[in-house]
Ligand SMILES: Nc1ncnc2c1ncn2[C@@H]1O[C@H](COP(=O)(O)OP(=O)(O)OP(=O)(O)O)[C@@H](O)[C@H]1O
């Protein structure tokens with residue numbers, strides 16, 4: 063589904079991604095861990111198409127198609143979804159209207175008619191209840207004044223409504239209390255299927271108890287320096303990153 | 315379009331006045347002529363302001379005042395004017411049409427059985443007419459008094475509520491030549507009276523320079539509630555629009571004024587609000603959307619002269635292309651005006667790198683027990699928010715429009731007159747060239 067080859071990216075002349083290689087197949091969940099500032103969010107943003115980041119080398123194929131030249135909105139409509147580490151507040155635009163617009167943009171792209179208003183409301187209400195989001199939130203301005211945890215749930219609500227092929231969750235667990243973590247993980251698991259895949263960026267092994275990854279990668283200084291199965295996450299939890307940093311230092 | 319530079323408009327206007335006067339003969343003693351001569355005298359004693367004048371620091375009016383304007387009528391017949399086509403479809407009510415400032419009865423629709431009375435401003439002999447026009451300080455107010463050719467006196471009697479809005483539709487036609495249009499309205503609301511007045515301005519022909527000089531005088535008696543809107547949609551090529559609303563509020567009254575500027579080459583709006591009785595409320599809302607090379611200047615003056623009053627001013631601007639916005643909000647809280655609540659906010663978005671806004675709150679507070687807040691911001695479009703929306707499949711242009719619409723929508727939300735809201739939102743969307751659904755209603 064996703065093939066990242068030798069991806070280099072920089073921002074304001076600063077090299078941040080320095081040759082990422084990663085392959086994600088349908089049905090898989092990949093966890094990406096790594097110290098602060100190692101480039102995890104940058105990778106997520108580059109995949110979603112943020113203009114600010116300049117790709118200096120490499121390629122990213124999504125379902126066999128090069129996406130690096132595509133606009134972010136087109137990538138989204140093709141089925142890439144990024145749950146933001148820091149979701150934006152958009153005053154004056156209600157959750158309902160925002161998600162409705164997004165859903166309908168995607169349907170238009172797929173050659174479908176707009177979703178009838180009744181169906182939309184039914185669907186969003188069901189998903190809000192699954193994520194235990196207060197039904198009153200539907201009319202509230204997008205993320206405005208939401209708590210950290212509410213913002214994250216709202217990201218998963220959008221994901222549930224848009225049914226992406228590839229979802230990238232950037233620290234969706236941070237800011238969630240334990241109950242919310244279960245609810246959100248449960249939501250993510252429900253969306254899992256043989257046709258789609260997820261990249262889960264996290265600092266905590268705890269999340270991976272709920273969303274069980276097929277692979278775990280460690281991103282450090284703009285490179286994936288180690289890959290393994292979910293046991294790697296346990297090892298990191300126990301030992302921290304120093305041993306990996308030392309290995310990297312030794313190999314240079 | 316031939317435009318004379320360095321033309322002495324003032325001398326010409328004075329000469330024109332004298333010429334008209336000499337043909338008046340017996341009418342010289344008429345009340346109207348007396349007003350006009352009074353206006354002329356005040357006008358003659360002043361000059362058009364330059365940018366050295368603090369009140370006009372960012373708005374250079376002089377080039378627009380160096381044009382040989384005449385006061386032309388319009389060749390259009392009443393039957394040619396489709397007033398309804400200019401009015402938001404949601405709006406019912408009486409429509410008074412002014413073409414180049416001249417009242418056009420046949421094109422107007424005055425509904426039967428209305429609770430208010432109207433008279434042509436040229437016939438108005440009301441004792442308070444002109445009581446709020448500071449002709450010795452304001453050159454354009456003096457000029458308006460000297461030259462007004464049309465307008466209406468609306469009187470809403472005590473204890474009556476006018477349910478449907480009164481629409482004053484101004485159409486400008488400058489096909490005959492450089493045109494000066496002086497209009498003047500006078501609104502008097504008796505005790506406990508309630509009414510909504512909507513002023514709309516459009517250009518139907520802007521082929522020559524057009525100078526609109528409008529003055530609206532509003533007297534709001536005790537416990538009355540007047541809701542006034544100005545929606546300015548004139549051409550951006552050739553129209554200079556100077557407008558002043560002067561209101562005086564008596565005890566317990568409410569005055570709301572919503573100013574929405576979409577058009578005009580150079581627009582200068584002045585609000586002059588006098589809170590003369592206790593427990594008054596003033597709501598001043600404004601939205602200006604500049605594009606091309608428009609200059610839109612909003613000045614306001616709120617005079618808290620008595621205790622326990624509240625004023626709430628909320629202006630927003632979105633300036634695109636090479637347009638320029640000016641906001642100056644002056645609040646005066648006099649020593650007697652204890653327990654004043656005065657709020658002011660002016661927020662702007664520069665939607666292009668070439669656009670400019672100059673904003674200045676001006677608070678002069680002489681009472682000690684008051685609550686005043688003010689804030690002014692000038693920001694850019696939030697690129698992070700745009701990316702967020704793009705990442706949900708909304709294209710960049712639409713995302714930008716949605717952000718701007720929601721920014722502007724906040725002003726629309728605040729107005730009292732609900733039937734006007736969809737129209738204003740549609741106008742904002744149109745201005746932002748947004749064709750998607752309006753996201754702001756649920
Ligand atoms: N727009 C930007 N301008 C300048 N530097 C940036 C920008 N975006 C990212 N960086 C830098 O790139 C590096 C990687 O940042 P990134 O946000 O990708 O890290 P991360 O792995 O997600 O970290 P965290 O675990 O703290 O979320 C950091 O040093 C960061 O300061």
Ligand SMILES: [Mg+2]
Nearest residue numbers: 102103104147
């Ligand atoms: Mg990050």
